[in-house]
Structure formats: structure tokens, C-alpha cells
Amino acid sequence: MNHKILALKKELSKAVIGQENMIDGLLIGLLCDGHILVEGVPGLAKTTTIDALSKAIGLDAKRIQFTPDLLPSDIIGAQIYNPQDHSFSIKKGPLFTHLLLADEINRAPAKVQSALLEAMQERQITIADETFKLDKPFLVMATQNPIEQEGVYALPEAQLDRFMMKIVVKHNAEDEELTIMRKVANQSFEEIQTVLSLEALQELQEALKDIHIDEALERYMIQLIAATREPVRFGLEALEPLIMFGVSPRASIDLYKASKAHAFLKGKTFVSPSDIASVIHKVLRHRIVLSYEARAKGIQSDEIITKIIETLPIP
Known part of the structure; x- marks a missing residue:
């Protein structure tokens, strides 16, 4: 670190x-x-x-x-x-x-x-x-x-x-x-x-630009985001009636930046899937709009995010 x-x-x-x-x-x-x-x-x-x-x-x-x-x-x-x-x-x-x-x-x-x-x-x-x-x-x-x-x-x-x-x-x-x-x-x-x-804080902010993210992981992030909007396309039919609206493009930008920052805090020079997994709930949980059915069943957005992570293959 x-x-x-x-x-x-x-x-x-x-x-x-x-x-x-x-x-x-x-x-x-x-x-x-x-x-x-x-x-x-x-x-x-x-x-x-x-x-x-x-x-x-x-x-x-x-x-x-x-x-x-x-x-x-x-x-x-x-x-x-x-x-x-x-x-x-x-x-x-x-x-x-x-x-x-x-x-x-x-x-x-x-x-x-x-x-x-x-x-x-x-x-x-x-x-x-x-x-x-x-x-x-x-x-x-x-x-x-x-x-x-x-x-x-x-x-x-x-x-x-x-x-x-x-x-x-x-x-x-x-x-x-x-x-x-x-x-x-x-x-x-x-x-x-x-x-x-x-x-010194500004120097640390600049240092984030040097944290590397492989293109395969970048595409993986985009798929995680897309799965909140079109769950059926990713074999997540059970989530379709639970999500009223998926997350916005701001979510993908923030997931990208937060993953780099998490890797930096852990003393790494590159982003790994574990960094994405560590921040994705925090970045997405307030952005997923749950359906009335999901609320009636007491389902939380964290459960939906976890299901998406478990289903999509990690590159």
C-alpha cells in the first residue's frame, strides 16, 4: 500500500x-x-x-x-x-x-x-x-x-x-x-x-491514471452493468420481473473509477476481478430501481447484484 x-x-x-x-x-x-x-x-x-x-x-x-x-x-x-x-x-x-x-x-x-x-x-x-x-x-x-x-x-x-x-x-x-x-x-x-x-492528495489522484485495467475486465464491467438493464440476455430470466429500471451510464464510469481506486488502496498497479467484486455492490445498490414485486417479496438490490456476479463468467 x-x-x-x-x-x-x-x-x-x-x-x-x-x-x-x-x-x-x-x-x-x-x-x-x-x-x-x-x-x-x-x-x-x-x-x-x-x-x-x-x-x-x-x-x-x-x-x-x-x-x-x-x-x-x-x-x-x-x-x-x-x-x-x-x-x-x-x-x-x-x-x-x-x-x-x-x-x-x-x-x-x-x-x-x-x-x-x-x-x-x-x-x-x-x-x-x-x-x-x-x-x-x-x-x-x-x-x-x-x-x-x-x-x-x-x-x-x-x-x-x-x-x-x-x-x-x-x-x-x-x-x-x-x-x-x-x-x-x-x-x-x-x-x-x-x-x-x-x-499530495492531488498527486495520489493523478496516480490513479497509472492503474492498469485489462480490456477483458473493462468489457466484463460493461456486461455487469448491462445485466441490470437486460437480465434475460445474460440468462437471468428470474431477475426480469424484479428490476423496474437498470443502472445508468454513470454507474459504469463510477465502477471503473472505484475499481482502480480500490486496487490502488490495496497497493496494486492493476485491477483484478476481486477489486470489481469489492466495490460493485456499493456502486450499484442505490441505482437499481426495484419493481413492486421485488419490494413485496422483500428482495434487496444487493441480492440482485450478487446473482449477476455469480452468473456472469469472470474473464
Whole structure:
């Protein structure tokens, strides 16, 4: 593994116990300039992880708690009138940052979600008649609580598609939770040191271009994507009534980039089928639109992805 990545993960481990899945997902997002959707109950170190990552790289980090009464101006900023000299000035909102934790994004109304997701896509924000470019990197980690479904505004498929990956965060193992309990009770967490500069991060992002993917694996990725749209063509007739819509072309782009980043994190110079298998659920699970039949049977998109992987031959 790259020594810079090793140093970064070691620093994060001072504040975050376990949760390798979420940490690796965030690092892949940083390397690929992609946004991450995290689903998990409260208390699983989501805020702690963002704060630790920002300190370890020396980046700005902000958190927005989304609520039903939030307005777009609360997150992007607004034009403020000064009555003393009858002038207007721009007050920038919390979206102007490097790392943003968008907590419980599905609690905000559609117009606020749209304001955030437009900034995610365009990497710029317009306030009044002025347009401001967002600093690089700009990574959004949005969270959803899978338990509370009252008073929420579900993200439409077109907006979900803008997230590179969806990570499902589980509770820590018992030994990890024991360590957390002791460290929090005794306030024995070590201080996070900055171990990676912004310039070094940009060098790591450039290094991804040198990760090799064989053409056979590239075609394999395209077939995996196509199988969500035309399952019958790949001998997956049983999946046909379970999928309302397959994934978009963004999915193939993100699968390609995430596979390269995963290989890079593992210290490899090339992508192998195991790298694709490690990220494909995260890249596709929020993009497959399940049919009413699938929902009625309690079938999850992860099960469909697993079936596709098991059926298609690995080159």
C-alpha cells in the first residue's frame, strides 16, 4: 500500500475504531472526486470520521443537519442588504467547504436537496447573479437513517445517481465497541495530526491514471452493468420481473473509477476481478430501481447484484 495512504489510515484509526468499510469508501470518494451516500443508524462515527479525515489532510469540514424547515439559502448562502450604505454583500453558506457531512439528507424538502445536488454535480454555486466555483476537493458524505421513515423526503433516482457509492454502515464488533467504550469514557483518544497535504492528495489522484485495467475486465464491467438493464440476455430470466429500471451510464464510469481506486488502496498497479467484486455492490445498490414485486417479496438490490456476479463468467 502507498505509504501516504498507510499514514492517513493510521491517523484515522486514532479517532475511528473499526468501520473500515466506511473509511475505505470515503478514501475512494476522495481519490475519485466522487460523493458518498451512507446508510446507518445514529452513533456509528460518521461525523467523527469526516472530522478526522479533514484534520489528517488539513481540509475544511462542515456539517449540515437537514430538517424539513431548511431553506436553500441556509446551505448555499444569501445576498445580504446593508442599510447603512445601501449595498449588498454575499454571505456564503456551509456548502463552501472541502468535506461536507450532509446529515439525514432525506429529511430536507426537495428544493434543498436539489440545491445540494446541483452543487455536487456542477461544483459551483450561484447566489443572486454571482457564480462561485467550489474549492477542490469537494466531497459530500450524505447520511440516511434506515429506521426512521416518517417525515422524510426520499431522494429521487436521478439524484441518487449522482452519488458514486452507497455504503451501508453496520455496528462495530464487540471487541471494537469495548475499545470505543474505554477510550470515550477515559477520554484517551490521540490528537489527529496532518499527514497528507492537499498537493499530495492531488498527486495520489493523478496516480490513479497509472492503474492498469485489462480490456477483458473493462468489457466484463460493461456486461455487469448491462445485466441490470437486460437480465434475460445474460440468462437471468428470474431477475426480469424484479428490476423496474437498470443502472445508468454513470454507474459504469463510477465502477471503473472505484475499481482502480480500490486496487490502488490495496497497493496494486492493476485491477483484478476481486477489486470489481469489492466495490460493485456499493456502486450499484442505490441505482437499481426495484419493481413492486421485488419490494413485496422483500428482495434487496444487493441480492440482485450478487446473482449477476455469480452468473456472469469472470474473464
